[in-house]
Amino acid sequence: MILNNSILAIDIGTTNIIAIVASNDFSNKINILGVGQSKSEGVHKGNIVDINLAGNSIKEAVSTALNSSGSIIEKAVVSLSGANTKTLRGNGVVNIPSGQITQNDIKQVLKMALYNAQIIADYEVIHVLPIFFRVDDGATISNPLNMNGSRIEVSVNIITAKKTSLINVRNALKQADLEVDKFVLAGYANAISTLEEDQKKLGSAVINLGGTTTQVVVQKGSTILYNDFLPIGSEHITNDISVTFHTPYSAANMIKKQYATLLPSRDSENENELNIKKVKLPILGNESESKEISLDQIQPILHARIEETLCIIYDKLVESAAIDSIDGGIVLTGGMTYIPGIKELASMIFTNIPVKIANPRNIQNGYINFNTPSMSTIVGLLLYELDSENNFELDSNSELRKNNSLQTQNNFMQQQTANTRPSQSTLNDIQEIKTVNKQEKKSKGLSSFLDKIARWL
Incomplete structure (x- = not known):
């Protein structure tokens, strides 16, 4: 069963643009629903230099992908060239009131590290990636979830990009009637798709x-x-x-x-x-x-x-x-x-x-062969959004990157609940039946009482 959590991923390359519509099913398998490609225009050495040309190229690839999938999607996960990016360090510490670390605690300590960092004014945060966590005075760890302690600290690498570059990408997507859901550094996407554990x-x-x-x-x-x-x-x-x-x-x-x-x-x-x-x-x-x-x-x-x-x-x-x-x-x-x-x-x-x-991880499908080095970035975008691996990091919206398999299961349960919950018209019908039954019971009760009086007389 394919669930309604489809995403649109767009790799804006200097030579080609590729757009893919994909979704998880309940078994956490990635399903490719639509693919579109176009020659890249208006992009030079990783930067958009002509909004209209780039927008038209994006629109061509996206339209093909959406039409072949039959989907309507208004936001996209977009690759971002490493041009005009900077990386800096940050550290954060927060207390744990409950004594047990939750996902919200992890999100808060990552945001504290981001708050403490000196972000350059004309740059925008793309990724906040933990180097290590530490609970109280313990050893450095990578996964603090559900551990007990009174304090959690984190050391992070923060990847930022020049705001003007991001604005140009957003404006190019507007030409294709799209918004950016989140940015993913192209180099990070390459690593996600090609590296073994x-x-x-x-x-x-x-x-x-x-x-x-x-x-x-x-x-x-x-x-x-x-x-x-x-x-x-x-x-x-x-x-x-x-x-x-x-x-x-x-x-x-x-x-x-x-x-x-x-x-x-x-x-x-x-x-x-x-x-x-x-x-x-x-x-x-x-x-x-x-x-x-x-x-x-x-x-x-x-x-x-x-x-x-x-x-x-x-x-x-x-x-x-x-x-x-x-x-x-x-x-x-x-x-x-x-x-x-x-x-x-x-x-x-x-x-x-x-x-x-290295070729990227090959996602079996009937549209396109991913098992080639030139597909590393687009496969990385799909895995970033749809893979079940849970990395505790903040995305370009400063939100904790979610485990999509859990999200898929939540969507499935909500869908099942919605399917089993009676509609308002059904509830009205049930109420009407109950009213009729009550009236019939009253009528039958009066008739029985009169019959008894007749027999006594």
Whole structure:
């Protein structure tokens, strides 16, 4: 049974926009009800730069998703690029009057940590993620619910985003007749969809190599220790090829998709074949003419750009000391991971740190294949809203993130109660029947009394 708790998730990427309508059933399975995709317009390097163009792209994807699902939804869970975000620390302490910690106590101590933090005036809070809790003077813990004590304290990481960026997203959604229900950092969504529990426990860096941007987060336990953003992606490789060979962008993109590889030749015979094999590229400005290039000229261009990107990330992780918190390794995801040899190159840069390419958790459905790295963000949005895992954190509305499986069961019980409760018209009918029965009983009683008098006479 699919219950009426459908959500709309929208991943606003720089190259594509994807919208998905989904819901939990009573067994806590995520059901995909509708999918829509569109080419992203008005978005540049993670930022909305044209409200109307972005709004039209969002509307196209959302309309397809809603029409295919038959749903009417007016609010959406929306991904937020790591551009224009900042992370800061906070601490809070509250007393426990009842002696046993409730969800409300956890919410209050998280809000106290938020209150104590120095939020920059033109920034807005997106996530309040606990690093640890402590009850009285005990050890640090991750789940204080139902524990006994007189005081609870928390240390948190607070992710904030520039207000102007959020306003632009909200205005773009208004163009599609939608409101933002909540924002989710895209890097956090990537971590939710790709990391295993052991990787979270040990600490891992998730690097999403996208079309024009690269998102980096380090997650340890239930918190994001580090969050960064680079305005570099696979389209920069396309641009490098276009500039190097003076060929149109479309031709450079075709070459990248068909022949891009970072893998070295295995033997001299293959190397000679690579040197000999040539492709024709049209000349920019005079596309009726073309020139030949050998495929071995492509690899150095790819290698230089991707190596530069990964080295920048490595330096940033070292500079921030976040690299000391990734015993779980490096996880690569996003569209650029399709390039053969990228894992091997990353392993050479992140020495002595395990590197893997990860697909997001695959949600079985009849609409779309989620088992690809480019789907990491949208799957993370769905899991953030619909997964049963209960993380004690505040969302972008400063509300405690709810366990959706409990919400689903509550909705089910309310629905069952509503179905079994008689309507007002039914109650009126019952009252009328009772009145008739009373009148009949009175009539029968009088008739019986007169019969007895007649018999006596």
